[in-house]
Amino acid sequence: MKSREVNILPLKIMKLALEATSVINVNPLVTRFFYEVLAALDGPTTLSIDAASFWSDTGAPATALPVLSTENSSFEVFINGVLQMEDISTYTPGATGVGSLLITVPAGSSIIAGSPVTLVVTNYAPTSDVDIVT
Known part of the structure; x- marks a missing residue:
């Protein structure tokens, strides 16, 4: 009987040969609204x-608050x-009207008159x- 030589190749991970590039753009749309507290508030309230009580970045009255994506x-x-x-704020966008912002002032907290609120x-x-x- 003749002996036969067998070549065994080592195991190898086979991979795809490719290159990939990606470009991701975040594209934020930032909208700011401003309000001045008219009277002092002591919590809980x-x-x-x-x-309509907010001003926009241009100083014009706001007409609606944007919908959140x-x-x-x-x-x-x-x-x-x-x-x-x-958790102290509740935002309601303009989709259901013009929108509003509710701020819960907890017991022991206060907001002084003239304080700016920025949304x-x-x-x-x-x-x-x-x-x-x-």
């Missing part, structure tokens, strides 16, 4: 600000220049472009 948006509330906790609404419209070369 709620400050209700409708859209599902999963691609956020809003922030600043009182006297200080960012506030999310910042950010909606994102992301785009992506992927180029794959094989």
